Amino acid sequence: MFIDTLLIGISSGAIYSLMALALVLVWRSTRVVNFAQSGQAVLSTYIGYEIGVSTHNYWISLPLAILAGAILGSLIDLLFMRLLIGRAKAGPIAEIAPVIATLGLLGLIQSLIGLIWGNAFLHYASPLSGKGFTFGSHTIPFSPQNLFIVVASAAVLAIFGAIFKYTDLGLALRAASFQPEIAQLAGVRVSRVRNIGWAFAGSAGAVAGAVITPTSTLSPNSLDLLFVSGFIAAVIGGLDSLVGAVIGGMVLGVGFSFILQYIGGSVTFLVGFIILMVVLLIRPRGIFGHKVSRRA
């Protein structure tokens, strides 16, 4: 029972990590917490669903959904965030404008999905079985699809980790988030690099949506709670840190899984809130967040 709970926790933790990673990528590039993330991810998943329905092939629809997520992220940055950041600068709205605007975007995307596909639950089928592995007479709740979730998430995290660590693009991404002006002076095209950050984030969210949805159903709001978990994970890890996002996601996934098993499902988010509160009261910028020096 303990192992079962742990495995399920790792599977959902992987998804939380992806969501948290998407948030961290956008936060690092634009200093915006992107509340539209779950909308972007769910729209990419709908696109994947549509392709899956017409081609009858999950393995074709998955990469296309990821591509759609990347394009969507990039477009939102180009058409929307740049306009916003140029405008809402002064007054009481300035501090909350990004939050509000991305919340608006979330509502817009979700209602558009509703207008196109309706609000009924859809099934995005995957060829992998949703039934748990069987060992002898014991069937565990961990299914081939769960295994795929873990593998796919690990692959995405590894790819992003490698890009950040070993490529010029990764260096540019880090420089642009760390010191945009100096990066610009050093020849980094900061706005383009930021756009790539948004595209990466969009694709990470799309992976999360497209691999988790076959285990449940698809609706305009189906990824909302996942997003909240991802957000809690990202904040626990410190919004700045990619490693923090992954660790935060894993801790939260396993923690939630044990709460679900031993206390009951309805309190998970309350416990999440309490964990978040405790972490932030001890370390106001998350566990792996960087302390900022005080500026007048």
Next chain:
Amino acid sequence: MHSRRLSPRNRALLFLLIGVALLLASGFTGELRNYQGAQVAIYLIAISSIILLTGYSGQISLGHGAIMAIGGYGAALSFTLWNFPFEIALLFGVLVGTLGGFVLGVAAARLSGPYLAGTTLALAVGLPSIADQFHVLGGEQGLNFDIGDPPHWLVRLEGSDFTQYKWFFWISTVVALIALWAITNLLHSSYGRNWRAGRNNAVAAGLAGINVARGKVLAFTVSSALASLAGALFALLLGLVTPTAFPLSLSFAIVTGAVLAGVGNLAGSIVGGVVLVAIPEISGALTTHFGDSQKVSANLPGFVMSALLILVVLFMPNGLRIRRFKSKKTL
């Protein structure tokens, strides 16, 4: 921001006049309009709680729906459990919500921007589940808060057509006006000035001898008192409280209302309240016009609301205002 300043006495008179006019007007409107009027009044209180918090103190909350839930549950609990009269039950709800807000505010004062937004968001998602854990809170069924018919003396005074919804409209309107009057006075006092000073430049305000952190806690507490008042009235209007009566979308809706109002503009909360109630109404009419489609009727209000929110943030960051005030430097 305050281009026309009324003396406190004239301000009180103005609120009194508005109140009398609204109560008289309720005699000429139907049941539905009275119900919607009560909704506007409740949204107005909730929106002004966000305006006070964000516009004046510079904090953000995506979890005020949860604080509304605390107010609603507090009121309903004292009403059903201890048979408090409903006026006292409302006050009890506010008391509980204020205490909760104080605890949150102490934590919130240490957090900034996205961290605060995330924490309050988690609260909004997590808090309703408490109702399932304690039998006394009624679980999924929730708690009853049906205050029954209007009192006899009012019916005798106003005639037998004094319905329950008109009674709710009266309660909400009077409470909203008192609340708005109190906040206006508070914001014009040294507390309001200190909040704005802390928001505009925390370091300078600190050097000037203002305790910014304490101000933030106080602002969060006052804001929570207002939100829980709105929640208690909301429960009164519904006649009950349930865990699903205060969804995440409610928290988002009141923040939306505050942005439409202009987050630094208390008078705009009326605009915000009206828009929040009017959008579902208007999009309902539009849906019928374009043929009743389930897809459209379920999603058009959200679409219109989100589009309006984005347009306002981009093009009218000071809210929907007919007349442009000259932006005078606050402080």
